[in-house]
Amino acid sequence: MTRRRAVAALGLALTVTVSGCSAMGGGSDGTVRLQMVESLTNPTRTALLKDLLADFEKQNPKITVNLVSPPTAQADQKLQQMLPSGSGVDVLEVRDQTVGPWSNNGWLHDMGKDLKSWPGWNDLTDKARKASTQNDGKTYFVPYGFYGASLFYRKDLVAGAGFQAPPASWDDLLKQSSAIQDKSKRRYGYAFRGGQGGFNNVTMLIGAYVADRIDTSNAYKLKDGSSIFSAPEASDALDTYLKIFKQGAPPSSVAWSYPEMVEGFSNGSTAFLLQDPEVIATLKESKALGADQWTTAPLLKGPGGKAVQPLGTAGWGIAQGSKHKAEAVKLIEFLSQGAASTTFAQKNSLVPILKKAAEDPFYRTGAWASYVTMANSPDTYVDVTQPRDAPWFTEWSQKADADVQKLLLGKVTAKALLADWDAYWTAKWQSEKG
Known part of the structure; x- marks a missing residue:
């Protein structure tokens, strides 16, 4: 559910060209x-990063850092243009959905050996250490x-619709969204995601319906090795999803992606939004909502009383073509420990990577309390890993988004979509076996 988002959430774009590539290298005074x-990218985040980089430069006077901040919508494409050349980038943002294809292409440096002597490694949560180690045992980024x-x-x-508590399940969400919806008043239930990234909500919903049998190490698989899309419950899940769209969501949400759905909630027109904690900071700046009007609740459960939590992550990695890997490692260590890490996580509303930060x-309190509830009930809110490091995940996400659009527009049936998705992933997994 996609960082991949912040600039759009604010409706802003920071345009920075990559003409600064020539700045990379070393100075005559020995400065790297x-x-x-x-x-x-978003302006507030970029300003925060620049402040942290200034602190790093004070501690390391022989290293300067030039921060390049392309608009989010073009950033991955820009990096894919820069990385193959072997120049123009030292440290870069790597996400769970880009680490697979980029490392597969040989564009990322394995930091495993570099970090062995780093004391900060032991300060990371188990989840952070696990996320930093890919299936091949290499470390291409630190979250x-x-x-x-x-x-x-x-x-x-x-409360106004007569409910004593927020939705606890997907069925509850359907009931409450339908009850709250009143198109004549331009009041809607659920900030539906039918556009870019919409497939993520579909797979999360299906996962909740098969939570008892899901493979937590690959959330697209059941424990018996078959895909979640082949499960009978997947059809029930899509039936619920379509009802939510038709009965409790704005018609225009068929095309909503991250910015539109967040705006639909923050401007007061929808009652529910399923999103990541970064939205907490966005909502605190809302002019339409007061602090006492909204909060968060734990993830929605399926019929079996469980939900799945596919944690997304991103972090800092090093380009394989960098000529200054030692200095790049030093920068990543700085950003991944102590005050720098805690400040970045809190101001971007991220679940922290440091053990001590989680005790803060x-x-x-407040909107973060639901995350504590979920963390304290791991058998009910099951952490799962999606196969985002698969080299074909970008291909899949584009295909899946297009398929969800067809489903919502009535151009494909749920049965046909599930059969196609099952065939897609089954073929991909078989090809891996050789």
Whole structure:
């Protein structure tokens, strides 16, 4: 659920050209110049990064860092143009959905040996250490935080519709969204995601319906090795999903992606939003919603009383073509420990990577409380790993989004979609076996 998002959430884009590539290298005074490229850009985040980089430069006077901040929509494409050349980038933002194809192409440096002597490694949570180690045992990036979804909801609209509590299940969401929806008043239930990234909500929903049998190491598989899309419950899940769209969501949401769905909630027109914690910071700046009108609830459960939590992540990696890997490692270590890491996580509303940071009251009150609830009930809110490091995941995401659009528009049946998705993943897994 996609960082991949922040600039769109704010409706802003920071346009920065990559003409600074020539700045990478070394100076005549022995200073090393690193070029760092972020991809989930927004002005506030970029300003924060620059402050942290200034602190790093004070501690390391022989290293300067030039931060390049392309607009989010073009950032991955820009990096894919830069990385094959072997120049122009030292440190870069790597996400769970880009690490697979980029490492497969040989564009990322394995930091495993570099980090062996780093004391900060032991300060990371088990989840952070696990996320930094790919299936091939190599470390292509160190996470800066996690994106775990929760249900944002309007307390006033839920109570006004006669409900005593927010939705706890997908069926509850259907009931409450339908009850709250009133098109004549331009009041809608669920901020539906039918556009880019919409497939993620579909796979999360199906996962909740098969939670008892899901393979937690590959959330697209059942424990017997078959795909979740082949399960009978998957059809029931899509039936619920279509009803939510038709009975409790704005008609225009057939094309909504991240920015539109967040805006639909923050401007007060929808009652529910399933999103990552970064939205907490966005909503605090909303002019339409008061702090007492909204909060979050744990993830929605399936018929078996369980939900799945596919944690997304991103972090900092090093380009294989960098000529200054030692200095790049030093920068990543700085950003991944102590005050720098905690500050970045809190100000970007991320689940932290440091053990001590999770004990901070910041994460135990208000809208963050639902995350504590889920963390304390791992048997009910099951952490799963999606196969985002698969080399074909970008191909899959584009295909799946197009398929979801066809489903919502009535151009394909749920049965046909599930059969196609099952065939797609089964063939991919078989090809891996050789």
